[in-house]
Amino acid sequence: MRLKNPRATRPPGLRTLAARLARQGGGGNAGPALAVRAARASVDRVRRAMDLAVSRSPQSLFLRELVAQPAAxxxxxxxxxxxxxxxxxxxxxxxxxxxxxxxxxxxxxxxxxxxxxxxxxxxxxxxxxxxxxxxxxxxxxxxxxxxxxxxxxxxxxxxxxxxxxxxxxxxxxxxxxxxxxxxxxxxxxxxxxxxxxxxxxxxxxxxxxxxxxxxxxxxxxxxxxxxxxxxxxxxxxxxxxxxxxxxxxx
Ligand SMILES: C[S@@+](CC[C@H](N)C(=O)[O-])C[C@H]1O[C@@H](n2cnc3c(N)ncnc32)[C@H](O)[C@@H]1O
CATH class of the missing domain: 3.40.50.150 (Vaccinia Virus protein VP39)
Known part of the structure; x- marks a missing residue:
C-alpha cells in the first residue's frame, strides 16, 4: 500500500498563501502587499475570536483582569x-x-x-x-x-x-x-x-x-x-x- 505524500495533504503555509495571492494579484507590487494585508486580517480574526472566547469565560476574564490590574x-x-x-x-x-x-x-x-x-x-x-x-x-x-x-x-x-x-x-x-x-x-x-x-x-x-x-x-x-x-x-x-x-x- 502506498503512503500518501504528507506534503500533498498539509494545508498551505503563510509563505505559500502569500505567493499564491501574489500570483493572483496580477504581478507588479500589488500582490505581496495584498498577501501581507490578508495575513494581517486573518491574525486579527484569530485575535478577535480569542478575545471573544476569553470574555465569555468568567474565569479567564477574571485572570486577564488580575494580570492587568492586580491591586484592583x-x-x-x-x-x-x-x-x-x-x-x-x-x-x-x-x-x-x-x-x-x-x-x-x-x-x-x-x-x-x-x-x-x-x-x-x-x-x-x-x-x-x-x-x-x-x-x-x-x-x-x-x-x-x-x-x-x-x-x-x-x-x-x-x-x-x-x-x-x-x-x-x-x-x-x-x-x-x-x-x-x-x-x-x-x-x-x-x-x-x-x-x-x-x-x-x-x-x-x-x-x-x-x-x-x-x-x-x-x-x-x-x-x-x-x-x-x-x-x-x-x-x-x-x-x-x-x-x-x-x-x-x-
Ligand atoms: C476581589 S474582586 C471581587 C469580585 C466579586 N465580587 C467576587 O466576590 O468574586 C474585586 C472587584 O472589585 C472591582 N473594583 C476594584 N476597585 C474598584 C472601584 N474603585 N470601583 C468599583 N469596582 C472596583 C475589581 O475590578 C474587581 O472586579
Whole structure:
C-alpha cells in the first residue's frame, strides 16, 4: 500500500498563501502587499475570536483582569458560591430601596443576590473594569450595571442613569454589598471609597464587606460605620470574614 505524500495533504503555509495571492494579484507590487494585508486580517480574526472566547469565560476574564490590574482585583479567583450565598443571606430582599453591589467582578455575588430574591430592577452593580462591567451587563441584562468607580458613588447616585422612584428622586440605598479588595486598594482611593459608601448608605441601612483579614476591626469603621455582626466563611480560597455594619444609632 502506498503512503500518501504528507506534503500533498498539509494545508498551505503563510509563505505559500502569500505567493499564491501574489500570483493572483496580477504581478507588479500589488500582490505581496495584498498577501501581507490578508495575513494581517486573518491574525486579527484569530485575535478577535480569542478575545471573544476569553470574555465569555468568567474565569479567564477574571485572570486577564488580575494580570492587568492586580491591586484592583485583590484576589486570585472569584469568591466561592458559599461566600456569595452567605453575603446574600444578610440582605433583606423585601426592604424598600436599592441594593448596591460594589466590585461585581464576574458576578458570583450578583447571582447570589438575585437568587436571594432581590429584584433585578432594585439592584445596582458598580464595577470599575470595562471588560467586567460589559460581562456583567451581558450576564444580567435586567440589573443596573454601572461602569464606574465606587469612590464616585455620591456622584453616580445623582446621575440620570441611577434608578429613580415615582417622584423622580434617586432611590435610597438600603444595602451596600462590597466585594472590593479594600486592603490592596491604595490608601487615598480607599479613604474616598469608605466615605462615599458611608455617605450614600441610607439611615438604618446595612453594609456588608468580606475580607481575608480574619482579625481586627472593619476598615469601614474609619468612615464612622459601626460593626453589628460578623461571620467566618471557611469554604472560600482563602477563608473570609463577613462584616455587617450600619450607621451609629442616634
Ligand atoms: C476581589 S474582586 C471581587 C469580585 C466579586 N465580587 C467576587 O466576590 O468574586 C474585586 C472587584 O472589585 C472591582 N473594583 C476594584 N476597585 C474598584 C472601584 N474603585 N470601583 C468599583 N469596582 C472596583 C475589581 O475590578 C474587581 O472586579
Amino acid at each position: 482585583m485583590g484576589a486570585l479567583c472569584a469568591s466561592s458560591p458559599r461566600l456569595a450565598q452567605r453575603m446574600a443571606s444578610w440582605v433583606d430582599p423585601a426592604a424598600p430601596g436599592l441594593v448596591v453591589e460594589l466590585g461585581g467582578g464576574t458576578g458570583v455575588i450578583t447571582a447570589a443576590l438575585l437568587a436571594r430574591g432581590v429584584a433585578p430592577q432594585r439592584l445596582v452593580v458598580v464595577e470599575q473594569s470595562a471588560a467586567l462591567a460589559a460581562h456583567l451587563a451581558r450576564r444580567f441584562p435586567q440589573v443596573h450595571v454601572v461602569h464606574g468607580d465606587a469612590a464616585e458613588l455620591p456622584r453616580l447616585a445623582e446621575s440620570p442613569a441611577w434608578p429613580r422612584g415615582e417622584g423622580g428622586a434617586p432611590l435610597a440605598v438600603r444595602c451596600i454589598v462590597s466585594g472590593l479588595p479594600l486592603l490592596s486598594i491604595p490608601l487615598p482611593v480607599r479613604q474616598r471609597i469608605l466615605h462615599a459608601g458611608a455617605q450614600v448608605l441610607a439611615p438604618g441601612g446595612r453594609l456588608l464587606q468580606f475580607t481575608y483579614a480574619m482579625r481586627g476591626p472593619s476598615l469601614w469603621q474609619a468612615a464612622g460605620l459601626v460593626g453589628q455582626a460578623r461571620e467566618r466563611v471557611l469554604a472560600n480560597l482563602p477563608p473570609a470574614r463577613i462584616d455587617v455594619l450600619g450607621h451609629q444609632a442616634r
